[in-house]
Amino acid sequence: MARENEFEPNLGHIGSTGAAPAKQFRRMVTKARARAGGFAKAKPKGSKFTGARIGRGVGAGRVLSSRGSAVSIRARRVIVKGHLVNLQKSGAGVIAAHLGYLQRDGVTREGEPGQLYDAENDRADSRSFLERSSQDRHQFRFVVSADDGASYDDLKGLTRRLMARVEQDLGTRLEWAAVDHYNTGHPHTHILIRGKDNTGKDLIIAREYISQGFRVRAQELVTLDLGPRTDLEIERGLRAEMEKERFTSLDRRLQQERDQDGIIHSGTDVPDSFSQTLRAGRLQKLRRLGLADEVAPSQWKLADDMEPVLRRMGERGDILKALHEELQRHQIERGLSAYAIFDPTDPDAKPISGKLIARGLSDELHDRHYLIVDGVDGRCHYVDIGYGNALEPVANDSLVAIMPKSPQVRDVDRTIAEIADAHGGRYSVEIHMQHDERASRDFVETHVRRLEAMRRQGGLAEREADGTWVIGSDHLERAEAYERQQARRYPVRVEILSPVPLERQMGVDGATWLDRELVAKEPMAVRDAGFGREVQEALRRRQQWLIEQDLARREQDQVVFRANLLAILQRRNLSRAASELSDQLGLSYVETRSGSPVEGVYRQRLDLASGRFAVIEKAREFTLVPWRPVLERRLGQSVSGIQRGSSISWNFGRKRGQSIS
Secondary structure (H helix, E strand, O other), X not given: XXXXXXXXXXXXXXXXXXXXXXXXXXXXXXXXXXXXOOOOOOOOOOOOOOOOOOOEOXXXXXXXXXXXXXXXXXXXXXXXXXXXXXHHHHOOHHHHHHHHHHOXXXXXXXOOOOOOEOXXXXXXXHHHHHHHHOOXXXXXXXXXXXXXXXXXXXXXXXXXXXHHHHHHHHOOOOOEEEEEEOOOOOXXXXXXXXXXXXXXXXXXXXXXHHHHHHHHHHHHHHHHHHOOOOHHHHHHHHHHHHOOOOOOHHHHHHHHOOOOOOEEXXXXXOOOHHXXXXXXXXXXXHHHXXXXXXXXXXXXXXXXXXXXXXXXXHHHHHHHHHHHHHHHHOOOOOOHHHEEEOXXXXXXXXXXXXXXXXXXXXXXXXXXXXXXXXXXXXXXXXXXXXXXXXXXXXXXXXXXXXXXXXXXXXXXXXXXXXXXXXXXXXXXXXXXXXXXXXXXXXXXXXXXXXXXXXXXXXXOOEEOOOOOEXXXXXXXXXXHHHHHXXXXXXXXXXXXXXXXXXXXXXXXXXXXXXXXXXXXXXXXXXXXXXXXXHHHHHXXXXXXXXXXXXXXXXXXOEEXXXXXXXXXXXXXXXXXXXXXXXXXXXXXXXXXXXXXXXXXXXXXXXXXXXXXXXEEEEOOEEEEEEOOHXXXXXXXXXXXXXXXXXXXXXXXXXXXXXXXX
């Protein structure tokens, strides 16, 4: 028997009848459940796994994503960029490097170094954070940049409230650290999150929360703090977008307004006169850029490549802005035609040489760096060098050479393929030395290092348990794919011509870069403009100094240099430096000769006019040998090798496969 207060709800609008409203309501519930992480329907057979429903914050990410797509135009704009770093693949050293970049000089309002902070401390211990993160599988990095970030006196409070909301959405405590930067037009915050949750397990964040949820939470907080945007702020922002040479929200709106034939009808579906003004003004700008065409009255067609072209134009504008700011900071003035962006993918790209003016971060999230080089061709060049570990720290005013990398198969790859083809698709040190009895072990192990590098980069090479390598018939194609990957990560090769500034080379007793240019059979072309003019004057003064030192003489209209000039100058330079070091270390100096073994402990690097040299200490004596970057990982450790001319074949430790030629 039914109770008096029981009732059966009739879903739908008031007064409606029938099943249609109920079905409509059920569809709405089903969609809401799907957005919150449920399943709208069974997964169809054969559908591809995407991982979209894996990780913490799946439901929150779905809800916030739908909320963000319908966000009010009055909401404050916040840009959030996220990146996951695989520490097992790239190594824990990238954390230390990234922390160093974030805390570098000149990033605060006062031009001071950045300060790491966390949820509780305004001054967090970066070394402690690094140690705790060193064994993590991965790390999350975010950059949060609000358009109105300059309105905050301090971004720490905003960051802490944001991370508290993120922890609620993900259902776990997070260990994070952040650094605020004020060195750009928009103050922004770098946030590092450890890849562990509060239980010590690997932290997995849902893809949709990373791409949308994080941004929506930040946008909610900024809008709550500063209030919704006013009509005047909105109008100013949209009017500024009309003339921008980059991809804007107006362009995205134009793309959405195209009909099935790709035509935009500019005279229809316009809510107000201001929107019509924006649409017409942007279309005219795109026509001037060659990216839109009026095919009929009030009918427009956008270029197929409009978006990528506008994005490239925006990137170029950002590059030129960074270039001008660096030159202005160093009080260097050049004409409008004296700027260049080095493009290593251009088949006609030629190496450039010059003075290093500055080094900066083009992408702080991914640690991509750029160099500003004042070239001997009279132009200032912007050079993207890729990941920061491509180049060790180099002082400004050092002389450098930039060369594009060509993603081509190397001779070492062809040798491996040839030997494997003759031995059933197998390669090893023993197989190589049996195949070519003239090959030295040092030479053979360079091939093994090549295979090892390819194996670490996405499994492009396969190694068996006994150390034998399986080489497929497509090995050369894999090697070329590896080179293309490397070219994207490290697009150029940077050579340090001299760590000593040009003005200090003109009267120093050492084998300088100026001397090498003076005696070169084919010296580089130097233009009589900009830094090229400085080089010409320095060469003239260095030449006069050599004549005064009886190291050169004039014969009619030519200058004849003394035989073995570079060797004489380098020996003088090393003798003077060794004498000073001998007094400091209390050890005697021993000169090495070609073919002589070198053994001892690597103590330090010396930057001399003749180049960079390593101090190798042994018992009661030490020697100076040419330095290489690989030595820095062996600071304070025993090294051994054999000097061959101006280079050394190093053998680190007693393990096979550790020699470096």
